[in-house]
Amino acid sequence: MAGSIRVTMEVGADGVALITICNPPVNALHPIIIQGLKEKYAEAADRDDVKAIVLTGAAGKFCGGFDINVFTKVHETGDVSLMPDVSVDLVSNMMEDGKKPSVAAIQGLALGGGLELIMGCHARISTPEAQLGLPELTLGVIPGFGGTQRLPRLVGLPKAIEMMLQSKFITAKEGKERGLIDALCSPDDLIKISRFWALEIANYRKPWIKSLGRTDRLGSLSEARAVLSMARQQAKKVAANMPQHQACLDVVEEGVLYGGQAGVLKEAKVFKELVLSTTSRALVHVFFAQRSTTKVPGVTDIQLKPRKIRKVAVIGGGLMGSGIATALLVSNISVVLKEVNPQFLQRGQKTIAGNLEGLVKRGSLTKDKMSKAISLLKGALDYSDFKDVDMVIEAVIEKVPLKQTIFADIEKICPPHCILATNTSTIDLNIVGEKTNSQDRIIGAHFFSPAHIMPLLEIVRTERTSPQAILDLITVGKMIKKVPVVVGNCTGFAVNRTFFPYGQAAHLLVSLGIDLFRIDRVISNFGMPMGPFQLQDVAGYGVALAVKDIYAAAFGTRNFHSGLVELMAKDGRQGKINGKGYYLYEKGAKPKPDPSVQHVIDEYRRQTKKMPGGKLVTLSDQDILEMVFFPVVNEACRVMDENMVIRAADLDIASVLGMGFPKYRGGLIFWADTVGASYIHSKLSKWAEIYGDFFKPSSYLEERAKSGRPLRRRWLSKLRRGHACEVQHMARFLLEQHQHCLRHICGGTQKDLQG
């Protein structure tokens, strides 16, 4: 076995074989590793000088689980046999039932298949902070190396179900309290103590325990049934559209009823079915897509080094500014919060304190860290503290002259290396920076509200923004635990622009006579956190009113003019702010549909005169879903066509993290490709004829529909423009097409073709 992916074995004079998994960065269980483990275990079993085995991971990490790249290969080929047999072959037969005892020496993390390996060992020694978990359900599958059977037998059914269904990690310290870990020790002592423990088992001075044979933590049958039944009800609520939660419970139940061996066999069968599901394809896509957003050609591949950002000035202490300041402070970045007067400043500081207290209440921040964060905050009423800041993030109201003045002022005061960022969600960055000579360091840092919680950071670059400024903001984004997505400079940028038709389509449907609460229901059932009307209530009508004219000017005839929000405001409704919108909001209660909103809707329909012959239009739930989302997909096509995103997968991540598009559908473009460009195009064309240009298909969509190519791939006219990366995309695309054809002709696998 050559290269960095390998399993090593060293046999000491004490008779302990130390088997080490090496596959940086997280020691994932690549098929080469699995093969290596089987070989080393077989060798250790055969050698007379080996009495016991210690299994560990290289470079301070035990193992991040099975190699998820193999799932991608299975998805591409449909060939489940690419999954090596680990559960029975390695974990049950060679490790747990092997003739020499194994002890796991754990550091850093043991996740998924990694945790399943250690549960096949006869004892587990760990450093206290190591992270333990079975996150397989987040990939649309269930644990497949015996985890559904051994975890309940080690930590008890309720905790095991919680860890699997919620993909919850625990520390080894908690693992020790729960019976998953046998002993804790420092990293320096880890191997020494594990060797000792392994020899103690080999010499029968410590018990030789096989987890799969245990029943003492499972409780009585009736208790187990009650726990499973409650878990099923909960899963129905939180994971209605996903198969893996109920499947996981079925497999756990099999083991409770018929024993661990039966459970392991059922687990293997169900795992193989789930790995081919659409949900798994979507979730694995999201896993890699999320990690690829920070790979930006021309920025992260040109040997630039990120500069240190120690102090940031935030201008504006409103909802956005305070949220941004909070996110920076909790990541140990000093913040100067600038406001125009003492009252506004105090209000901003109070909001930040409230945000921090909220994080403490949610358990995501300790009191000590909260005090540290507060100590890093300084209020300011002028720019004197801006002399040594590394970055400014402007978060004032969306007024062009105000922003232009601010940028002209800060350009004079801030040091020349300082990045000048704006949190605008709509205004062209070239206009914001028009009165400066610093276009190379002007950049958009578009956070989503509440900024200290929402994970997306849309980084907007103009043609003149320097790669260094982009790299620095990506780095800050990662430091403050956001997922940065780099996008181009256009009205609404990538996220708001793509989703501008979302709310408008809902208004259009209401004008045709569709019940607004039904629209919200259809959209939430699809998997959005809430429907478009509730979203509007929660966001406040000010946002909708502020962007209305900007969208109308930018999007021409594909913009749908709706007067509904104005009518709502005229009726004394402000949404959640005053507790009265389309829904009624009472403290501590769920929002309730407000039937009295009907007279506003009637007035709106009278004014818009969209209902044919004055009669309510009849549509199915599927029509409603498609009429809301297909225009969004259509705009996404334009966003891709204009190169506003680097790759289609970036829009998937932006839609999931910025708009709450269901992750298990893979993001907007991934989902659209499962529906098919041709179908979407035909529907939009039909509606465009009946209802006008709002639905008119874009040329990109039309091309895809005609050519039969998925939306996520670049097309030939782009190639003619000669962008180097597009040439690469196209080459890869042609190669994939070629392989695809060959596969059909030969009926072979990817591996056959490579061979």
Ligand SMILES: C[C@H](O)CC(=O)SCCNC(=O)CCNC(=O)[C@H](O)C(C)(C)COP(=O)(O)OP(=O)(O)OC[C@H]1O[C@@H](n2cnc3c(N)ncnc32)[C@H](O)[C@@H]1OP(=O)(O)O
């Ligand atoms: C049969 C079995 O039951 C099935 C399984 O085991 S399925 C796998 C279960 N394991 C998981 O789901 C864990 C997935 N990984 C993670 O959650 C996180 O990567 C982590 C907590 C391990 C580390 O997080 P973090 O330090 O932030 O690093 P992160 O950027 O996520 O990962 C580092 C690199 O490792 C890769 N990686 C992480 N886990 C991986 C895995 N299990 N397989 C393949 N690659 C993996 C990432 O893709 C990334 O690659 P890149 O640098 O080329 O983008």
